[in-house]
Amino acid sequence: MIRLENIDKSFEGESGTVVAANNVNLHIEKGKIFGIIGFSGAGKSTLVRCINLLERPTKGKVYIDGTEITSLSKKELRAKRKKIGMIFQHFNLFASRNVYQNIAYPLKYRGKSKSEINKKVNELLELVGLTDKIHAYPSQLSGGQKQRVAIARALANDPEILLSDEATSALDPQTTKSILKLLKELNAKLGITIVLITHEMQVVKEICDQVVVMENGEVIEQGDLFNIFAAPREGITREFVESTSNLSKIYELIEEKRAVVQTKAGEFIIRLRYLKRNASESLISYISRNYNLDANIIFGNIELIGDNPIGGLVAIVSGKEEDIYAAIRFLKDKGVGVEVINNGVLA
Amino acid sequence: MESWLNEIMPNVMNKTPELWKSTQQTLYMTFYSGIISFVIGLIIGIVLIATGPKGIAKNKLIYSILDKVINLFRSIPFVILLASLIPLTRLVVGSAIGTKGAILPLIFGTVPFYARQVETALAEINHGLVEAAIAMGTSPIGVIFRVYLKESIPSLVRVTVITSISLIGLTAMAGAIGGGGLGDFAIRYGHQRNQADITYVTVIMMLLMVMIIQSVGNIIIKKTTH
Numbered sequence: 001m002i003r004l005e006n007i008d009k010s011f012e013g014e015s016g017t018v019v020a021a022n023n024v025n026l027h028i029e030k031g032k033i034f035g036i037i038g039f040s041g042a043g044k045s046t047l048v049r050c051i052n053l054l055e056r057p058t059k060g061k062v063y064i065d066g067t068e069i070t071s072l073s074k075k076e077l078r079a080k081r082k083k084i085g086m087i088f089q090h091f092n093l094f095a096s097r098n099v100y101q102n103i104a105y106p107l108k109y110r111g112k113s114k115s116e117i118n119k120k121v122n123e124l125l126e127l128v129g130l131t132d133k134i135h136a137y138p139s140q141l142s143g144g145q146k147q148r149v150a151i152a153r154a155l156a157n158d159p160e161i162l163l164s165d166e167a168t169s170a171l172d173p174q175t176t177k178s179i180l181k182l183l184k185e186l187n188a189k190l191g192i193t194i195v196l197i198t199h200e201m202q203v204v205k206e207i208c209d210q211v212v213v214m215e216n217g218e219v220i221e222q223g224d225l226f227n228i229f230a231a232p233r234e235g236i237t238r239e240f241v242e243s244t245s246n247l248s249k250i251y252e253l254i255e256e257k258r259a260v261v262q263t264k265a266g267e268f269i270i271r272l273r274y275l276k277r278n279a280s281e282s283l284i285s286y287i288s289r290n291y292n293l294d295a296n297i298i299f300g301n302i303e304l305i306g307d308n309p310i311g312g313l314v315a316i317v318s319g320k321e322e323d324i325y326a327a328i329r330f331l332k333d334k335g336v337g338v339e340v341i342n343n344g345v346l347a
Numbered sequence: 348m349e350s351w352l353n354e355i356m357p358n359v360m361n362k363t364p365e366l367w368k369s370t371q372q373t374l375y376m377t378f379y380s381g382i383i384s385f386v387i388g389l390i391i392g393i394v395l396i397a398t399g400p401k402g403i404a405k406n407k408l409i410y411s412i413l414d415k416v417i418n419l420f421r422s423i424p425f426v427i428l429l430a431s432l433i434p435l436t437r438l439v440v441g442s443a444i445g446t447k448g449a450i451l452p453l454i455f456g457t458v459p460f461y462a463r464q465v466e467t468a469l470a471e472i473n474h475g476l477v478e479a480a481i482a483m484g485t486s487p488i489g490v491i492f493r494v495y496l497k498e499s500i501p502s503l504v505r506v507t508v509i510t511s512i513s514l515i516g517l518t519a520m521a522g523a524i525g526g527g528g529l530g531d532f533a534i535r536y537g538h539q540r541n542q543a544d545i546t547y548v549t550v551i552m553m554l555l556m557v558m559i560i561q562s563v564g565n566i567i568i569k570k571t572t573h
């Protein structure tokens with residue numbers, strides 16, 4: 001569907017050249033929700049803007065549906081852009097136009113009759129659930145409603161691709177959820193390919209099928225959602241994954257010497273990571289039964305990624321030392337990552 | 348009523364036909380030089396914004412030439428502009444004096460000011476809107492009309508009102524080259540012959556014009572701001 005080949009993009013600034021994309025190769029499959037995550041300045045926006053050539057790559061080629069759009073004429077490119085919707089962090093609605101006129105904008109001057117436009121706008125409003133706001137002006141809408149209008153406008157010409165640059169970053173968590181849900185529905189209903197930029201792993205976790213992680217203009221890690229969460233390779237990826245769970249709080253608690261983590265001899269604090277698709281098995285109760293251990297779970301974070309549970313937990317286990325080590329060996333055999341945070345002796 | 352008016356402004360009542368003629372001349376000069384300046388200034392303002400540093404058709408050469416020419420003309424006092432344009436006016440309109448002869452200098456005095464104001468008004472447009480439009484496949488001409496101009500109507504009206512008001516002020520000065528109008532009327536009688544009532548009445552007439560322009564502007568701004 002979308003293929004980026006050896007994309008370089010640099011900007012000449014006063015303080016020298018900034019490399020915003022460095023030899024990026026990407027293949028985005030049709031009908032998928034593709035997440036691009038990275039910290040501020042990583043080059044996410046630049047890369048996505050290369051897909052509709054809002055930004056022209058310094059080097060490299062962009063293919064959409066097999067057509068190399070980097071070599072199209074201006075007119076051909078404009079026609080192609082009509083088939084690539086885009087939504088933005090700050091919505092970019094036209095303040096002088098009401099909801100109807102905003103959504104009708106991309107339909108105008110295309111030889112469509114008034115009634116055709118009317119019908120399409122109403123369909124789109126239905127799709128995004130805003131039929132009652134048809135005559136409202138953007139200044140009269142909430143952030144979430146504005147983004148819905150922007151989505152409707154982006155879909156006006158039945159695009160096959162929707163680019164979303166931090167579309168939920170200006171919204172509160174609840175509204176973010178509802179917009180993500182809408183995007184997911186559109187993806188399922190219309191089969192539209194979505195390329196979504198974010199700096200929040202929570203967003204990726206919510207809806208993406210595939211993820212790439214960017215840093216300093218480069219794609220440093222790429223994979224399907226489950227693998228990224230289960231086995232992040234790069235430090236940054238791990239940081240992003242951890243940001244969605246509360247498990248790393250254990251380190252702060254230990255640092256602060258909080259009562260709950262004060263261990264006696266014979267007590268271990270262990271952290272389990274469920275790396276394979278096995279989180280549904282009742283491993284904790286199994287080890288406490290079979291190795292005569294007491295397990296006190298202090299943090300647990302098991303979530304569904306797609307249909308697979310993933311995550312981990314932090315527990316204080318107590319019992320005979322050799323039994324604890326045997327249990328750890330058992331867990332490792334099961335493909336669970338085990339980290340002994342505190343082995344009692346130190347306490 | 349009439350005797351009362353005769354009493355408080357004897358000189359004006361003596362010259363009512365001339366007062367109306369001067370008013371018409373002022374309106375004539377303001378209207379024609381205003382319309383022409385509006386079109387030319389708008390076009391130059393658009394070219395400035397399009398070729399400027401954040402424009403959709405960046406062109407350093409065109410931008411810097413226009414920019415400098417505008418600055419040059421804006422720094423010339425209008426009275427000097429009036430005098431120095433006499434040969435050109437004669438060439439274009441055939442006569443350098445009279446109401447017609449005043450129009451060309453008025454345009455030269457107004458366009459640079461207005462073009463700069465238009466540029467500022469258009470620059471207020473959030474660049475995100477331009478990007479959204481381009482991403483939707485809008486052509487450069489479309490971006491100018493459907494985004495820049497359409498989205499900045501209230502600001503454009505505001506700067507047009509300001510320019511029109513300053514243009515009325517300039518027409519008074521254009522009287523100096525025989526352009527006629529209220530300014531000329533006030534100087535000839537109110538000032539030179541010490542007929543103060545004439546000065547007051549012309550001031551009131553011009554004030555009325557300014558107020559009408561301002562209120563029409565305000566109504567349009569109110570209607571187009573959402």
Ligand SMILES: Nc1ncnc2c1ncn2[C@@H]1O[C@H](COP(=O)(O)OP(=O)(O)OP(=O)(O)O)[C@@H](O)[C@H]1O
Nearest residue numbers: 011013018020039040041042043044045046047199
């Ligand atoms: N038009 C531009 N001119 C100069 N430098 C630019 C331009 N656009 C982006 N950059 C630079 O390119 C780099 C990547 O920017 P980009 O906006 O793609 O990052 P990002 O990952 O989207 O960041 P954010 O999360 O803050 O939006 C940054 O260093 C930025 O300063």
Ligand SMILES: [Mg+2]
Nearest residue numbers: 044045046165
């Ligand atoms: Mg960005």
